[in-house]
Amino acid sequence: MKLLVCVKRVVDFNVKIRVKPDGSGVELANIKMSMNPFDEIAVEEAVRLKEQGKVTEIVAVSIGPQQAGETIRTALAMGADRGILVKTDATVEPLAVAKILAKVVEQEKPDLVIMGKQAIDDDANQTGQMLAALLGWPQGTFAFKVAVGEGSIDVTREVDGGLQTVGLKLPAIVTTDLRLNEPRYASLPNIMKAKKKPLDETSPETLGIDVSPRLKVIKTVEPGGRKAGVKVGSVAELVQKLKVEAGVL
Amino acid sequence: MNFDLTPEQMLLKDSIDRLIASRYSSLEKREAYRKEPLGFSEAIWAQFAELGLLGLPFSEEDGGFGGGPVETMVVMEALGRGLSLEPYLTTVVLGGGFLRHAGSAEQKAAYIPEIVVGNLKLALAQTERQARYDLADIATTAEKTDRGYVIDGQKSLVLAGDSADLFVVSARTSGEQRSQYGVTLFLVDANTPGISRRTYSTQDGGRATEIEFSGTIVSTDAILGPVDGGYPFLEHVIGETIAALSAEAVGAMESLHQLTVEYLKTRKQFGVSIGSFQTLQHRAVDMLMALEQARSMEMYAAMMVGSDNADERRSAISAAKVQINRSARFVGQEAVQLHGGIGMTMEYIGAHYFKRLTMIESLFGDTAHHLHQVARVGGLVAAA
Amino acid sequence: MDLRFTEEENAFRDEVRSFFRTEIPAEIRRKVSEGRRLSREDYVISQRILNARDWAVPHWPLEWGGQPWTPIQRYIFTEELLQAAVPLPLQFNCYMVGPVIAAFGSEEQKKRFLPRIANLDDWWCQGFSEPGAGSDLASLKTRALREGDFYVVDGQKTWTTLGQYADWIFCLVRTDPTVKKQAGISFLLIDMKTPGITVRPIITIDGRHEVNEIFFDNVRVPIENLVGEENKGWDYAKFLLANERTGIARIGLSKERIARIKRLAKEVPVGTGTLWDNRDFRARVASVEIELKALEITQMRVVATQSKTGSSKPDPASSILKIKGSELQQTTTELLLEAAGPYALLTGDQIGAGPNEPPGGFDWVDAAAPTYFNNRKVTIYGGSNEIQRNVIARAILGL
Numbered sequence A: 001m002k003l004l005v006c007v008k009r010v011v012d013f014n015v016k017i018r019v020k021p022d023g024s025g026v027e028l029a030n031i032k033m034s035m036n037p038f039d040e041i042a043v044e045e046a047v048r049l050k051e052q053g054k055v056t057e058i059v060a061v062s063i064g065p066q067q068a069g070e071t072i073r074t075a076l077a078m079g080a081d082r083g084i085l086v087k088t089d090a091t092v093e094p095l096a097v098a099k100i101l102a103k104v105v106e107q108e109k110p111d112l113v114i115m116g117k118q119a120i121d122d123d124a125n126q127t128g129q130m131l132a133a134l135l136g137w138p139q140g141t142f143a144f145k146v147a148v149g150e151g152s153i154d155v156t157r158e159v160d161g162g163l164q165t166v167g168l169k170l171p172a173i174v175t176t177d178l179r180l181n182e183p184r185y186a187s188l189p190n191i192m193k194a195k196k197k198p199l200d201e202t203s204p205e206t207l208g209i210d211v212s213p214r215l216k217v218i219k220t221v222e223p224g225g226r227k228a229g230v231k232v233g234s235v236a237e238l239v240q241k242l243k244v245e246a247g248v249l
Numbered sequence B: 001m002n003f004d005l006t007p008e009q010m011l012l013k014d015s016i017d018r019l020i021a022s023r024y025s026s027l028e029k030r031e032a033y034r035k036e037p038l039g040f041s042e043a044i045w046a047q048f049a050e051l052g053l054l055g056l057p058f059s060e061e062d063g064g065f066g067g068g069p070v071e072t073m074v075v076m077e078a079l080g081r082g083l084s085l086e087p088y089l090t091t092v093v094l095g096g097g098f099l100r101h102a103g104s105a106e107q108k109a110a111y112i113p114e115i116v117v118g119n120l121k122l123a124l125a126q127t128e129r130q131a132r133y134d135l136a137d138i139a140t141t142a143e144k145t146d147r148g149y150v151i152d153g154q155k156s157l158v159l160a161g162d163s164a165d166l167f168v169v170s171a172r173t174s175g176e177q178r179s180q181y182g183v184t185l186f187l188v189d190a191n192t193p194g195i196s197r198r199t200y201s202t203q204d205g206g207r208a209t210e211i212e213f214s215g216t217i218v219s220t221d222a223i224l225g226p227v228d229g230g231y232p233f234l235e236h237v238i239g240e241t242i243a244a245l246s247a248e249a250v251g252a253m254e255s256l257h258q259l260t261v262e263y264l265k266t267r268k269q270f271g272v273s274i275g276s277f278q279t280l281q282h283r284a285v286d287m288l289m290a291l292e293q294a295r296s297m298e299m300y301a302a303m304m305v306g307s308d309n310a311d312e313r314r315s316a317i318s319a320a321k322v323q324i325n326r327s328a329r330f331v332g333q334e335a336v337q338l339h340g341g342i343g344m345t346m347e348y349i350g351a352h353y354f355k356r357l358t359m360i361e362s363l364f365g366d367t368a369h370h371l372h373q374v375a376r377v378g379g380l381v382a383a384a
Numbered sequence C: 001m002d003l004r005f006t007e008e009e010n011a012f013r014d015e016v017r018s019f020f021r022t023e024i025p026a027e028i029r030r031k032v033s034e035g036r037r038l039s040r041e042d043y044v045i046s047q048r049i050l051n052a053r054d055w056a057v058p059h060w061p062l063e064w065g066g067q068p069w070t071p072i073q074r075y076i077f078t079e080e081l082l083q084a085a086v087p088l089p090l091q092f093n094c095y096m097v098g099p100v101i102a103a104f105g106s107e108e109q110k111k112r113f114l115p116r117i118a119n120l121d122d123w124w125c126q127g128f129s130e131p132g133a134g135s136d137l138a139s140l141k142t143r144a145l146r147e148g149d150f151y152v153v154d155g156q157k158t159w160t161t162l163g164q165y166a167d168w169i170f171c172l173v174r175t176d177p178t179v180k181k182q183a184g185i186s187f188l189l190i191d192m193k194t195p196g197i198t199v200r201p202i203i204t205i206d207g208r209h210e211v212n213e214i215f216f217d218n219v220r221v222p223i224e225n226l227v228g229e230e231n232k233g234w235d236y237a238k239f240l241l242a243n244e245r246t247g248i249a250r251i252g253l254s255k256e257r258i259a260r261i262k263r264l265a266k267e268v269p270v271g272t273g274t275l276w277d278n279r280d281f282r283a284r285v286a287s288v289e290i291e292l293k294a295l296e297i298t299q300m301r302v303v304a305t306q307s308k309t310g311s312s313k314p315d316p317a318s319s320i321l322k323i324k325g326s327e328l329q330q331t332t333t334e335l336l337l338e339a340a341g342p343y344a345l346l347t348g349d350q351i352g353a354g355p356n357e358p359p360g361g362f363d364w365v366d367a368a369a370p371t372y373f374n375n376r377k378v379t380i381y382g383g384s385n386e387i388q389r390n391v392i393a394r395a396i397l398g399l
């Protein structure tokens, strides 16, 4: 079984984001970039499936500038077998990403696509769903656990207030949630091996996909600073404040 | 000219940085590791093995991964950033260095694979009480007998000496006490009869051991490198160790500087963040300059440590150590000062960086020692 | 201009010098010199010996045990005491709360407290700093609400030096939150045994229990423990801090440490000789001594001015003494660290069984780094050196 895993290059989750002075977006110059954490979980799950003997080949795909190649290298060092970089310097919106991925799926014909439920930069939470729609494939989103069977996959999903298991016919799309697994660190031997793994390059143009944006960013603002807390004298006062001032009770 | 890391080095950096960031995310965790029986986390050590870090500098034929000084620098920086307690420097850089440069094929085959999987830890038994920083000042003797060699003498400041399974021991087989000629290195199993150890905790949360060899018998297989010709290896491997230690210092300074700048932004006095006082801003800037100067010399050391020109290599390493020491002292002192009272407490991680940096200064030659080395050969710029 | 002391002054110096070196137990002086921890008892013994000679509080008013000494004699006394490695009479008692009570306290308070302060029958600690009020001391929040004959105190003090030994604490508390922050502060004396007080240790960087956090929860303090007038505490605090800063140069202490370093350097083997044979090391020591000499003369100039004007008002120049003196104290600890060399790494804590021998064969090296670490405090407390520079810029330079 062949598996496609999607990896996005985003601002590292440890970096304190700063908004550009003109509000057009966030500061990216000289900022540490890493693989989207949910995508790491996706890669980890893919590698585990391979280690269990359920998957024979893992292809890692990234869409982005030349440096997104580094993100693919990370996936290769974690255990993916080969990479495809769809190179573009443009800002690619979720729909365009989904279209590109659909095209790649068409060419690669994987049995399963695993990707993060969202990317921590734009928090869109759309790409997986759009890709499923474009391909007409079943989807198991927010995966907490996956179990691959014969021509099918059971995906246990995190939903409000509990878990839900859905059975999907392959080929299918799975998007990962935080608790699916704990991604490994790339080991030295695997880093060395990754050096020799193939990384192909293509582009949206070659794939025939128009990535021109359909959305316009009007404004980006920093989150407001946390307000100072107040000390309450009694439980009664607390309840009163929660009711009247916070309006949460 | 190129100061960039290769993609593989970046991946290595990413892995080790993240491992350390998660394992050493708080002072409480570090304290818990320190209180483990060996004074560090065996689980983390196992993880180092799993990631291949323990095999980093060994050649692929020997079972390692062929990393060079830059890879070691990447790892040591991360260990410095996290104030890691694991004996990486002593086992992989020091002990491993002797095996790599002086080990016979049999010795390499016997020990390197064990190091790589995390089963074997090494320490260097070299310093003696009277020696201070003179590597050739060795009074411990190794007397040749029909059963091999008999070692007698005292060694001091054996870093991580209590958890080590195997010692690299320098002993005199001929020559005067301070002569470079006549030093022989031995690989000595820590459990050999005639070895007694006394271990102290060190000011920075580590451990160091005083070792006494009395009539310790080792076979001729234990000889590491040429008889009477151990000194050049001592110097070379300790040079590599200084380069690695420099990287650790830079990592620690980087964390400490970052902590300080964060503190300046958050601590409020007189109704404003203390970072708004220009005098403190300038101090933080001076710390940054000290850090960057140190970083440059760290890189210089990493790039020069492999040089075949021994004179050039020596001066470069000494010059690096001087800069590292000075920056370490400056950054450490300023960080405490800018924190005020809180910087003076054991509860605050910043204080522990300061202590480690202070100890790095005195390891393998203090500022005065290395400054003297550079000056002795006429400095770094040729006279006109 | 004349640097020499008069004959009387020389005689005085000899008298105090020999007293310190013969009467104060050598063991206590050794601990001070080596930077070892003093027990509560050590402080008490030493101070009571001084007090029995009427020398614990020579700078106090005569009627409360002071001596009719000139500023020069006082200077000689303190410098000789420090050079003999005698513990300074407990600062909180003799240099802080004592002078404040003597100057602003009621007759009743003077009678009740001053003799016990001088004899260290009561151990006092200083409750000024709070988590949010360090350099900005006036922003302190610990409040004292008047309820009949009591103040009810709530809040937290921190960095309280040796609070674990204290019988009493003198505190700055907020008695009026409605006015400008300096104007609503009072100076209260609080018995540490009062219910509602909790002391939590803070371990400092050298591994010692030197400072504490002190929590006040509904602590009832009799109103007769207010010093002076309500809401005038800030004035008393300024008076106290100025006293704290004079004599803070501690030149005698630095001299004592340098003398000791020289002795140690002659014992540390290097090559065929000792560390003292190393010319670079000697030059570094000499260079510190030169700065110290300059500071000593500066200190003498301040003292001479005081004797001429007869004014005991603190001089803004005392900030210069504090800055330079504290920096030199720190520099001497750097020399000590250098003398210990690689052995500075070792603590005296041996892991596992075996005879407890001094590490590295030197019985002093394990205290070198802790002394260096601990001395980082001297540029932080008593008004940090940054704050002192602000004072000089404002008060002397008019910036």
Ligand SMILES: Cc1cc2nc3c(=O)[nH]c(=O)nc-3n(C[C@H](O)[C@H](O)[C@H](O)COP(=O)(O)OP(=O)(O)OC[C@H]3O[C@@H](n4cnc5c(N)ncnc54)[C@H](O)[C@@H]3O)c2cc1C
Binding pocket: none
């Ligand atoms: C030898 C020489 C050659 C020069 N050549 C040229 C030239 O070819 N062309 C040209 O245009 N100019 C030239 N200059 C001018 C030079 O750029 C100015 O002297 C410089 O910008 C400082 O301005 P200033 O002399 O007015 O000092 P000021 O700006 O008045 O500064 C006085 C002092 O205050 C400090 N200061 C000022 N503002 C701050 C602040 N916000 N925070 C902290 N400190 C502050 C300064 O650092 C300085 O120490 C030259 C100057 C010299 C000395």
Ligand SMILES: Cc1cc2nc3c(=O)[nH]c(=O)nc-3n(C[C@H](O)[C@H](O)[C@H](O)COP(=O)(O)OP(=O)(O)OC[C@H]3O[C@@H](n4cnc5c(N)ncnc54)[C@H](O)[C@@H]3O)c2cc1C
Binding pocket: B267, B269, B270, B274, B277, B279, B280, B337, B338, B339, B340, B341, B342, B344, C125, C126, C127, C128, C129, C131, C133, C134, C135, C136, C158, C159, C160, C161, C162, C204, C210, C211, C377, C380, C381, C382, C383, C384, C385, C386, C387, C390
């Ligand atoms: C070992 C030790 C013992 C102590 N003992 C006592 C005691 O017994 N009783 C007691 O009440 N207190 C005690 N203190 C507290 C001491 O007085 C405070 O630590 C000191 O006032 C500094 O306050 P802070 O620690 O809150 O630092 P902060 O005031 O937060 O200062 C942090 C940094 O900012 C700088 N800074 C602050 N304001 C300015 C400014 N306006 N301009 C320039 N720089 C500025 C400071 O110099 C410092 O470098 C002790 C402190 C220590 C370390």
